[in-house]
Amino acid sequence: MVVVAAVDQSNRAETVVKEAKTLGDAFGDPVHVVHVVSRSRFIEMERTEIEKTGHAVDVDRIREYARSVAEEASETFGDDIVSVGLVGDTADEVLAYADEHDARYVVVGPRKRSPTGKVLFGSVAQSILLESERPVVSIRPRDDE
Template identity: 45%
Template sequence: MVILVAVDRSDRAKHVVEEAAELAQAFEEPLQIIHIMTRREFLDIETTSVKKDNSPVSLDKIRAEAARHAENAASDITCSYETIGRVGDVSAEVTRYAEEQGVRYIVVGGRKRSPAGKAVFGSKTQSILLEADRPVVAIMGE
């Protein structure tokens, strides 16, 4: 089985990956780091690229760019890992990939705690928590 950590491009992503790496090591499971590029981000890149040389950007190049964001989030860990880049709706792609790969845990980042001490999640994290058919670990911000 696999520990899958979903990352965005925020500064918190490195912390989430570090915690996921500890989980993967504790369970002696492989670590996969996934970044989903939204369709809007894809269209922005495609529009910019087409303006430069009048040719569309391949989906493989966009996936590679998304995987590069996952790689950036992993720069501080020392264990082995694999990066994955996809394009689409973040929560749907993360849960779909988790099902396809039979992952053990999905690790995501949370935001913070409210003044009342309740966990505060972003909309994508909340959707993954609600849609996933396997355990989801939310790493709250430092």
């Protein structure tokens, strides 16, 4: 089993990894830190690359970029953490990865939102909480987030 920490590029990412590391250490499970480049962000990166070079962006390069985001979030927690970069629908990719690797827990760090904001804009963390067949640990947002 593994503990999956789903991170974005916010200041919450390190807190998510810290909690995942605590759980991993408690159960003797490895920690996999996952960052997903969403479809919309991929399309944006693709447009920029085509405008700059005239060539499509290499998907492996985007996965490597996503992996580097995960690696940056976990760099203070040691070398035993696996950094993973994926491309696609964020919630779907995290859930599929968790299932594929038999995750004991999925750790997420939702943004603090108003009730109206949650209804109008949804939330990746909320989708993971509602759709996961695995236990999900949600790190409470701080007041300044």
